[in-house]
Amino acid sequence: MIGVGAGFIAIVLTSSSPLNSMYVFITGPFSSIYWIGTTLNRAIPLIFVGLGITIAFKARVFNIGAQGQFYIGALLGTLAGVYLGLPPVLHVAAVMAASGLAGAAYAFLPGLFKSRWGTNEIVTTLMFNFIAIHLISYLLANQFQDPMANYNVSPSVRSSATLPEILSPSPLHAGILIAVLFVLLVFVFLDKSVFGYKLRLSGLNPDFSRYGGIDRGVVIIAAMVLSGALAGLGGGIRIIGVQGKLTEGFLPMVGYDAINISLIARNHPLGIVPAALFFAFLGVGGEVAGLFTDVSPHLVNIIKAGIFYLVTAQALFGFVEKLISEDRLESLA
């Protein structure tokens, strides 16, 4: 809320009619079917990537590379969408499989490095982001460039691979239903499955899990792979739901916003939905305000930055509180 407050202060400072700008910012995303659909649409990749981050965080694995996994998923999803010839539903399934597997494979390596040699996954996953960005730029400029286009963009995926729009005239597509399905799947996995239980225990106390016979290395790799699969799936769904083709630098913050989203959701899969919707609302609100008033569309970055610092600080407070309460428990001894 303070983050949003900071944004409004920025509006007051930069806008000639601040009240109107704020009004547009807040109500814009709800003002028409089009904008509602746009907001929901914006939330789809955030939900997928946020779910992935949640699994990693639950296992105490810090996957900062969701951005790269998202891109690699989008890349392989596009390839599958362009080059495979399959009937409609099957083609979508093939794209989903390709993008999920690609994201998983791309996250597997940092996971393997961490479990084998204790490499810091924050560093490796972050570096893998840059590899993914530049790999896509390279492919789009060379082998994978649409010959008909005069800029760096891939050919369009076949129509059999695209997801139908479900809230015309907005861009909202059926991917939202798949997203909801995966929210439930991840919830069941983490809360109800034996492996999810072990993954959570291992994340809460790695020493305890080792002692109890849970293989920490397996948990690390599995958490990375599942996290990457969800991020990659988010990338593939984005391509076949909205863009139809791979471009450079699309949604460049989704992997990082997802970290905030997961923290706001307290790493609970069911909390990911409202948190992702909130972030989508901020993004769309900023755009609407940018279109119809005199404030900058970059305003939303101020709000996000405010939220980021507050969420991080809150996590820190939580940690400090935990220390204090442990101290208190000791005092009972």
Place this chain on the structure above:
Amino acid sequence: MSDSEEFFLEMEGIRKTYPNGVRANKDVDFYVRRGEVHGLVGENGAGKTTLMKVLYGLEGRDAGTVTLDGEKKRFQSPEDAIRSGIGMVHQHFRLAPGFSVAENVVLGQEPGEGPRFDFDRAVERTGDLVEDFQFDLDVTSRVADLSVGKRQYAEILRLLYQGAETLVLDEPTAVLTPQETEKLLASLERLADSGHTLIFISHKIEKALAVSDVLSVMRDGEIVGERVDTKISQEEISRLMVGREVSLEVDRVPAETGELVLETRNLTVRGKDELPLVDNVSFGLQGGEILGIAAVQGNGQSELVEALSGLREPSAGEIFFRGQKLEGVSPGKVRALGLSYVPEDRTETGVASEATVTENLTLPWVDLPGFSRSGLLQEKQLERKSEELISKFGITVSNPDSPVSSLSGGNVQKLVLARELSREPKILLAAQPTRGLDIKTKRFVWDELLEKRSEGTGILLVSSDLPEVRALSDRIAVVCEGSIVARFDEPERVSDEDLGLFMMGTKEEKS
């Protein structure tokens, strides 16, 4: 009772309720005379530490007054308390391990001009204090290289350096050998002779009696014996503490030993610097017996247990579980072979504190048929198991779904025992199983271990509590600096003092 002339420190009507509803102090009155050694005794959870933390400014209070030298005080922080001359040595030391004793002691009030730190002056001043009180301590050595006992001296020195005249010591002997304890008690007497006031928290009556001029006894958040004369008998004090008598007598029937369940041959575990922490250790453990390993903390017994539990790979030598050789590092496989392990560090290793009681209790069962089906947890069955264990082991918990962090130390240990013993283990590693527990819980743990022994489990008991090792073990091996230095087949016929000497390495076995 209160007479401000007589008592320089008066705490009256102290009330403290923790957010989780535990009433740690219920209208406690506590009086201290200047220059006395005041023993504050009671079981774990009686509220002793809480009372002292309230005094020290670490905990707020809900009601009550603290009067120091006739002046009402409410310390906001330890710094505040130290300015008034009160210092507290905690159970967990707060020292920077990479620095020398002298540097730790002067931290916060470093000698030197401007930003320059005068190391020589620090050494000199700290050395003076060491000489004054005849502490056995080299102030230039790194804290990390010191034994626990010596670190405690460093803590005390720091408080003295800061000008503390009243020292609160929280269970100072809990981590010491008999010899170290004696030295510490002698040092405390010298401190008292030089005019310092000492408040000595302990749940061990003998220790408190040995050193104190007067005792206050707490039970269940209340003072049940106010300024008790130390001439009354141990039994009377223990009755005050517990509310009833708990016997630590053990009626042991001779062991009915079975197959050889655990054997090590020339087991060696090296540390990071390639020095052996466990050095060429060979022993066998049969089903139905308790083998006690007596050792001072930091002599390789923790590493030995880690190697046996599969958490650490031995550098050389072999481990056999029921005839099967252990290869590589695999706690899961060792567990599958029938080993249960009660770890030394129960809150860090024994449980995941933030997970629920049920989640912590049922880990060994989740993979078994009946508790999971096609990869999904059968929550009903797991809850039933959890409730069964909670009632069987008498774990006090409001709700099986509450986090383990809400349990007291004794209940955490009961939880670990419940989980480890209910797997029907063939081999049980019990590392410091009663450390920090009150006498009732301790008796409970002993009974559980003896029960398993009679069921034919082979138990390796690692403990620095010598009466415990002697009371429970069928055989004792003394470990010093990673090696077995003595073995006793008749624990009844060896004294604590003898064991202590072997543990310190001052006595060698006649071979």
